[in-house]
Amino acid sequence: xxxxxxxxxxxxxxxxxxxxxxxxxxxxxxxxxxxxxxxxxxxxxxxxxxxxxxxxxxxxxxxxxxxxxxxxxxxxxxxxxxxxxxxxxxxxxxxxxxxxxxxxxxxxxxxxxxxxxxxxxxxxxxxxxxxxxxxxxxxxxxxxxxxxxxxxxxxxxxxxxxxxxxxxxxxxxxxxxxxxxxxxxxxxxxxxxxxxxxxxxxxxxxxxxxxxxxxxxxxxxxxxxxxxxxxxxxxxxxxxxxxxxxxxxxxxxxxxxxxxxxxxxxxxxxxxxx
Amino acid sequence: xxxxxxxxxxxxxxxxxxxxxxxxxxxxxxxxxxxxxxxxxxxxxxxxxxxxxxxxxxxxxxxxxxxxxxxxxxxxxxxxxxxxxxxxxxxxxxxxxxxxxxxxxxxxxxxxxxxxxxxxxxxxxxxxxxxxxxxxxxxxxxxxxxxxxxxxxxxxxxxxxxxxxxxxxxxxxxxxxxxxxxxxxxxxxxxxxxxxxxxxxxxxxxxxxxxxxxxxxxxxxxxxxxxxxxxxxxxxxxxxxxxxxxxxxxxxxxxxxxxxxxxxxxxxxxxxxxxxxxxxxxxxxxxxxxxxxxxxxxxxxxxxxxxxxxxxxxxxxxxxxxxxxxxxxxxxx
Numbered sequence: 001x002x003x004x005x006x007x008x009x010x011x012x013x014x015x016x017x018x019x020x021x022x023x024x025x026x027x028x029x030x031x032x033x034x035x036x037x038x039x040x041x042x043x044x045x046x047x048x049x050x051x052x053x054x055x056x057x058x059x060x061x062x063x064x065x066x067x068x069x070x071x072x073x074x075x076x077x078x079x080x081x082x083x084x085x086x087x088x089x090x091x092x093x094x095x096x097x098x099x100x101x102x103x104x105x106x107x108x109x110x111x112x113x114x115x116x117x118x119x120x121x122x123x124x125x126x127x128x129x130x131x132x133x134x135x136x137x138x139x140x141x142x143x144x145x146x147x148x149x150x151x152x153x154x155x156x157x158x159x160x161x162x163x164x165x166x167x168x169x170x171x172x173x174x175x176x177x178x179x180x181x182x183x184x185x186x187x188x189x190x191x192x193x194x195x196x197x198x199x200x201x202x203x204x205x206x207x208x209x210x211x212x213x214x215x216x217x218x219x220x221x222x223x224x225x226x227x228x229x230x231x232x233x234x235x236x237x238x239x240x241x242x243x244x245x246x247x248x249x250x251x252x253x254x255x256x257x258x259x260x261x262x263x264x265x266x267x268x269x270x271x272x273x274x
Numbered sequence: 275x276x277x278x279x280x281x282x283x284x285x286x287x288x289x290x291x292x293x294x295x296x297x298x299x300x301x302x303x304x305x306x307x308x309x310x311x312x313x314x315x316x317x318x319x320x321x322x323x324x325x326x327x328x329x330x331x332x333x334x335x336x337x338x339x340x341x342x343x344x345x346x347x348x349x350x351x352x353x354x355x356x357x358x359x360x361x362x363x364x365x366x367x368x369x370x371x372x373x374x375x376x377x378x379x380x381x382x383x384x385x386x387x388x389x390x391x392x393x394x395x396x397x398x399x400x401x402x403x404x405x406x407x408x409x410x411x412x413x414x415x416x417x418x419x420x421x422x423x424x425x426x427x428x429x430x431x432x433x434x435x436x437x438x439x440x441x442x443x444x445x446x447x448x449x450x451x452x453x454x455x456x457x458x459x460x461x462x463x464x465x466x467x468x469x470x471x472x473x474x475x476x477x478x479x480x481x482x483x484x485x486x487x488x489x490x491x492x493x494x495x496x497x498x499x500x501x502x503x504x505x506x507x508x509x510x511x512x513x514x515x516x517x518x519x520x521x522x523x524x525x526x527x528x529x530x531x532x533x534x535x536x537x538x539x540x541x542x543x544x545x546x547x548x549x550x551x552x553x554x555x556x557x558x559x560x561x562x563x564x565x566x567x568x569x570x571x572x573x574x575x576x577x578x579x580x581x582x583x584x585x586x587x588x589x590x591x592x593x594x595x596x597x598x599x600x601x602x603x604x605x606x607x
């Protein structure tokens with residue numbers, strides 16, 4: 001009897017899980033479906049069967065160049081992630097292994113910057129960018145996204161580093177390692193899962209960031225988020241083309257996420273499972 | 275060479291004074307054990323010598339050279355940690371080779387040194403393994419290997435055996451003692467286990483609340499403890515401490531008699547008592563006796579002594595082995 005109950009439970013739980021997953025995934029699926037419809041079909045109302053036309057993709061590529069914003073997205077997201085790591089690794093190292101009385105406050109302060117609405121600093125930042133010539137440049141956008149995501153990167157790395165026993169770093173110090181040696185030969189290799197997952201997550205966050213990328217770029221540094229947005233104006237809405245553009249924009253990060261999901265999960269549960 | 279001198283070494287963490295001020299002289303080649311209850315500052319003192327903690331005030335010199343402000347790597351010391359602190363992402367070979375690589379030695383001489391150390395410590399078959407694939411004792415040996423390849427001025431051991439089971443602890447104790455005889459290098463060893471202290475040390479430093487209670491050879495401490503703390507801490511089972519009328523008769527506030535210095539008889543003696551628990555180990559017999567008017571006393575008899583719970587026994591202290599302490603807990607000589 002116990003066995004049959006547990007089997008029934010398993011079926012219910014499995015169905016529920018699939019149900020939840022389907023609800024979460026549905027918008028992406030519907031976007032894919034819409035991108036394969038004609039514009040007329042897209043406006044007509046909800047239907048799950050498209051006419052499987054690829055004209056939207058062709059048109060999106062001929063109307064506007066996909067490759068340039070794609071390259072911008074890659075440069076900005078990978079660039080801002082690398083710069084953020086360069087700053088965050090030493091910062092998290094010092095907070096994790098030689099904390100002071102103020103360390104907790106500093107961490108909270110860093111997090112508190114994420115609680116502020118970004119619009120609040122839009123005007124000053126825009127003016128600074130305009131006057132320093134950073135507007136619509138990859139360097140400017142990389143800088144902004146580095147700063148926007150830095151608190152999260154520091155927090156994540158801090159959490160991973162805390163899991164590494166301090167005695168191992170002390171052993172390295174006794175063994176004659178310099179500060180750089182300690183970080184390069186001992187800390188970093190031990191923190192690879194954590195650093196990798198932080199990196200992946202940050203690339204995803206930077207890739208999807210739409211507030212700053214839309215406001216601080218016009219054309220030359222515009223990434224894929226701006227590429228999508230450009231299909232929603234000014235001649236009216238073209239749902240099918242918008243969907244095709246969106247599909248193209250999220251495809252690279254979706255594929256990257258798919259291939260690195262093991263690393264992502266391992267990083268996110270690092271320390272929880274010994 | 276490994277003379278180590280501590281000069282009025284003080285350490286405070288915030289407003290907590292961990293070490294109020296310590297002077298200590300450690301001679302080259304000596305095996306010194308810091309022993310004391312947990313929280314007595316023994317590990318902190320070791321870390322101060324290592325350079326892993328900064329002194330609040332005072333001075334440390336090694337071979338006459340002041341090292342107070344020098345980083346750990348420049349002090350020429352090697353340390354074995356309680357948790358072994360091996361590098362989990364490196365093979366045994368690379369763990370042992372790490373200090374040599376940091377010293378920028380050439381590959382050939384690193385290889386020679388690592389293999390020689392592995393040979394000494396019976397680690398040769400495990401050189402390609404990761405620390406996670408080794409047993410506790412093997413990990414401990416890797417940690418020691420990593421320490422010896424540097425040919426340090428002194429070895430620092432921070433409770434290295436406390437993670438091992440009793441049998442292995444005995445073996446490793448012997449190995450470390452043999453290593454000391456072989457290398458003749460200064461060793462400073464921190465433990466809370468007085469058996470380790472007694473069996474390994476040339477010189478024991480008994481610490482309590484950051485203060486040195488007594489420094490001496492194991493038998494000096496055993497024979498003439500300077501105060502009640504040392505008397506209670508050194509020796510196993512603990513010394514029996516008796517206060518009241520019996521102590522006053524000897525002009526002392528407290529008297530102490532070790533379990534092995536009480537003569538045991540079933541017929542006659544000085545103090546009468548009833549056996550509470552009898553522990554028959556074969557080689558020794560330990561009796562926990564409720565002595566009339568004196569409280570609970572522990573007695574050790576050689577070999578087998580056939581008494582059991584509820585039996586009456588007589589105890590007679592060896593007069594020259596009775597320790598006397600004044601009201602302040604200091605020994606009266």
